[in-house]
Amino acid sequence: MKTLLVTALREWSYFFRDRAAVLLLVAASLFYAFYYPLPYLHQIPRESPVGVVDRDNSNLSRQLIRYTDATEQIAVYEYYPDIQSAAKAMAGGKIFGILEIPADFERDIRRGGSTAVGLYGNAGFFMVYSAIGKGLSLAAGTISAGIKIMRLEAEGYSEKEAMVIRDAMPVSIQTLYNGSEGYGNYVVPAVLMVILQQTLVIGIGILGGARADRRLSVRNSKPKKPEPLYVRWIGRGLAYLIHYGLFFAFYYFIVYSVFGFPARAQILPLVFFVFAFVSASIQMGFFFAQFFKHRESSMQIFLYCSIPFLFVSGFSWPLTSIPEGLHILFWIVPTTHAIPAWLSVQQMGASLQEIAKPIIHLGILAIAYGSLGYLMQLWKERKYLSSSGTDRRK
Amino acid sequence: MTAFLNVMRFTFLRREPVLWLLLVILPVLVSLFAVTLFNSRTPLHLPVGIVMQDESPLVRRILQNLESSPVIRVARVCPDISECESAMRDGDLLGVIQIPPDLERRALRGEAPVVPVYLSGQSLVAYNMLFKEIQAILGTISAFLDRRNLPEPVSVQIHAVNNPAMDYQMYLGLGLVAAIFHLAAMVVAVFLAAEPLREHNADRLLAAANGNYRVAIFARLVPALVFLWLLSLFFITWVHSRAGIRLAPPDFAFLAAGMFMMLAACMAGGMAWVAISGSMRIACSAAGVLGGPSFAFSGITFPLEAMPLVVQIFAKCLPLTHFLELQTVLMFGSAGRFAVTEPLAVLSGMTLFWLLAGTAWLGKRLHDTHFHGGHPEEDFA
Numbered sequence: 001m002k003t004l005l006v007t008a009l010r011e012w013s014y015f016f017r018d019r020a021a022v023l024l025l026v027a028a029s030l031f032y033a034f035y036y037p038l039p040y041l042h043q044i045p046r047e048s049p050v051g052v053v054d055r056d057n058s059n060l061s062r063q064l065i066r067y068t069d070a071t072e073q074i075a076v077y078e079y080y081p082d083i084q085s086a087a088k089a090m091a092g093g094k095i096f097g098i099l100e101i102p103a104d105f106e107r108d109i110r111r112g113g114s115t116a117v118g119l120y121g122n123a124g125f126f127m128v129y130s131a132i133g134k135g136l137s138l139a140a141g142t143i144s145a146g147i148k149i150m151r152l153e154a155e156g157y158s159e160k161e162a163m164v165i166r167d168a169m170p171v172s173i174q175t176l177y178n179g180s181e182g183y184g185n186y187v188v189p190a191v192l193m194v195i196l197q198q199t200l201v202i203g204i205g206i207l208g209g210a211r212a213d214r215r216l217s218v219r220n221s222k223p224k225k226p227e228p229l230y231v232r233w234i235g236r237g238l239a240y241l242i243h244y245g246l247f248f249a250f251y252y253f254i255v256y257s258v259f260g261f262p263a264r265a266q267i268l269p270l271v272f273f274v275f276a277f278v279s280a281s282i283q284m285g286f287f288f289a290q291f292f293k294h295r296e297s298s299m300q301i302f303l304y305c306s307i308p309f310l311f312v313s314g315f316s317w318p319l320t321s322i323p324e325g326l327h328i329l330f331w332i333v334p335t336t337h338a339i340p341a342w343l344s345v346q347q348m349g350a351s352l353q354e355i356a357k358p359i360i361h362l363g364i365l366a367i368a369y370g371s372l373g374y375l376m377q378l379w380k381e382r383k384y385l386s387s388s389g390t391d392r393r394k
Numbered sequence: 395m396t397a398f399l400n401v402m403r404f405t406f407l408r409r410e411p412v413l414w415l416l417l418v419i420l421p422v423l424v425s426l427f428a429v430t431l432f433n434s435r436t437p438l439h440l441p442v443g444i445v446m447q448d449e450s451p452l453v454r455r456i457l458q459n460l461e462s463s464p465v466i467r468v469a470r471v472c473p474d475i476s477e478c479e480s481a482m483r484d485g486d487l488l489g490v491i492q493i494p495p496d497l498e499r500r501a502l503r504g505e506a507p508v509v510p511v512y513l514s515g516q517s518l519v520a521y522n523m524l525f526k527e528i529q530a531i532l533g534t535i536s537a538f539l540d541r542r543n544l545p546e547p548v549s550v551q552i553h554a555v556n557n558p559a560m561d562y563q564m565y566l567g568l569g570l571v572a573a574i575f576h577l578a579a580m581v582v583a584v585f586l587a588a589e590p591l592r593e594h595n596a597d598r599l600l601a602a603a604n605g606n607y608r609v610a611i612f613a614r615l616v617p618a619l620v621f622l623w624l625l626s627l628f629f630i631t632w633v634h635s636r637a638g639i640r641l642a643p644p645d646f647a648f649l650a651a652g653m654f655m656m657l658a659a660c661m662a663g664g665m666a667w668v669a670i671s672g673s674m675r676i677a678c679s680a681a682g683v684l685g686g687p688s689f690a691f692s693g694i695t696f697p698l699e700a701m702p703l704v705v706q707i708f709a710k711c712l713p714l715t716h717f718l719e720l721q722t723v724l725m726f727g728s729a730g731r732f733a734v735t736e737p738l739a740v741l742s743g744m745t746l747f748w749l750l751a752g753t754a755w756l757g758k759r760l761h762d763t764h765f766h767g768g769h770p771e772e773d774f775a
Binding site: 020031044128151174178312320322351 | 675
């Protein structure tokens with residue numbers, strides 16, 4: 001046990017002595033924790049600029065424009081004489097949408113008819129497009145409801161009756177877990193998991209990636225008689241586990257509170273999750289580090305993988321719409337299981353039972369990567385010892 | 395010319411698996427991933443649960459309408475809300491519709507019973523789809539209850555410009571492909587520029603280039619640039635054809651020019667970071683810091699205008715932001731052509747800046763004897 005702890009502490013001290021490791025295992029994890037959430041500091045886009053083409057220019061059309069401008073999603077940016085000039089402004093990026101009010105808008109309504117206003121939104125920016133659609137629907141719906149109730153009252157219904165006729169079965173949609181619909185709350189927790197896994201796997205690759213100076217290897221061990229491989233393996237893993245356990249605490253207590261992300265985790269599922277996820281990532285790192293000839297190769301290769309690792313987890317694009325083949329292919333990546341589990345634990349306050357499945361999957365990954373990596377290392381060490389023995393005999 | 399070919403031959407016709415991984419295999423695989431991920435174009439079969447506290451014909455109708463929607467899949471019928479809520483927390487459900495007791499009777503009595511719907515805001519794409527779909531389905535049934543069938547006085551017709559089918563492959567797939575090549579260009583440039591320094595065989599590289607450091611640098615970077623450019627155009631054209639988009643020839647030419655300039659700016663940047671740092675590892679870290687999250691900063695998923703000013707300035711320093719701006723503008727067809735010059739000019743300026751900053755400096759490093767005298771098997775000529 002003592003040897004194990006000594007090995008872990010010795011390995012941990014390497015993190016701070018090797019400049020490249022300090023950069024990745026300490027600085028990068030700290031830096032990224034503040035760097036990624038920055039764009040989403042304001043959480044939701046407000047007051048998106050919209051152009052107006054008012055062909056009616058009546059009291060009612062001006063009222064609709066005022067209501068639209070009053071919504072938090074939309075700011076009326078400019079009036080345009082025709083749709084072409086407004087489209088040009090949208091192509092130039094000045095506005096994200098065009099509200100077109102038809103001619104005779106007020107006259108048609110006063111005659112008891114109905115009319116439609118047009119919204120042309122730039123769907124190249126889905127988030128703004130959705131927000132503008134919601135804002136205008138709200139403004140038009142408010143005006144429409146008022147007119148409908150007035151018409152029913154004119155037919156002799158009471159206000160209460162008119163309201164029931166207008167909407168006989170109202171729907172009340174409640175948003176759970178991210179009540180503000182904030183973009184930061186949605187993206188950042190998932191990205192943080194990818195950051196942790198990537199810095200860990202790349203960091204392990206950098207510290208142990210070069211075949212010539214891999215410290216796990218017997219040929220570079222400082223003591224004359226190195227500790228058995230299992231002691232070095234577990235001790236080294238322990239160093240990373242402690243290091244990244246501290247990072248989780250840092251993310252949970254500092255980053256989450258700085259950016260105001262919801263933190264609803266219960267202690268027991270949180271501890272199990274951290275242990276399973278970090279262990280799986282460490283063993284994945286140990287396994288892949290065996291293949292790199294140069295220290296920076298792990299960084300170059302895993303840099304490409306961040307996008308697939310993030311998107312395949314289903315946090316953004318729903319799991320039901322991801323092709324089955326990709327699910328199977330990425331099953332071997334810890335974040336595929338860790339991101340949904342982390343969102344369940346941290347954002348939704350899930351119990352241990354509710355996240356049992358991903359925890360088991362992470363455990364399987366840790367054991368599988370650990371066994372493969374260990375056997376590979378064992379084989380290499382035996383090969384090295386037998387070849388050095390042959391050399392000595394010669 | 396001979397020197398150029400000589401450097402090219404010994405750069406690309408060597409056994410260097412990492413280079414081929416970075417230049418060919420990973421960009422192809424990750425781009426394939428980005429294209430196939432959004433195969434369904436829009437989110438489908440999103441799992442929702444129903445808490446059934448009434449089993450009247452009205453509720454059966456609601457259930458039928460929900461099940462006939464391609465967006466929704468009724469994955470679970472729960473006896474109470476807590477079971478469905480637990481299924482939401484473990485990720486099995488994205489929403490719950492609670493049918494209150496005596497819904498039909500109360501609705502026909504004119505009591506306007508409220509139907510509560512709980513949606514998980516943790517997945518915004520699914521949330522927005524479910525929000526619209528459930529509101530439309532329940533709104534239609536609510537309107538059916540109004541026997542007078544009064545039309546809405548003011549309705550909104552929403553037209554999606556630039557992506558009429560609301561296709562996520564067009565929206566995210568295209569952007570991600572560009573982001574992948576943005577990163578690839580940086581990483582490959584770092585590798586190609588720094589490898590002679592790492593292997594201490596810059597002297598042999600210079601010998602192959604007849605002592606001309608410009609030839610040594612450009613003969614390594616230009617073929618990779620052209621290859622990445624052609625590959626990226628292949629993927630972009632592929633996504634366009636899947637989405638049924640046909641750009642007019644001048645628009646495609648602008649897009650191709652923009653992609654070339656973006657990749658050139660990234661490669662020049664990568665080369666300059668190697669020149670400044672003299673280390674593959676540090677230059678690679680710079681590529682990771684700048685190229686890794688560039689899509690998040692590009693303004694496609696979250697508008698630039700809503701980001702803090704310092705982030706907006708940083709985003710404007712990334713070539714990807716300008717290329718995606720160009721790509722968006724070109725989707726407007728002839729209406730957007732007037733706006734292509736600015737992003738093209740900015741990308742050209744970036745390329746020029748990094749080339750000026752990096753080439754001579756890297757040349758100095760190649761001449762530095764510290765980077766000479768490596769192993770003969772790593773020879774260039």
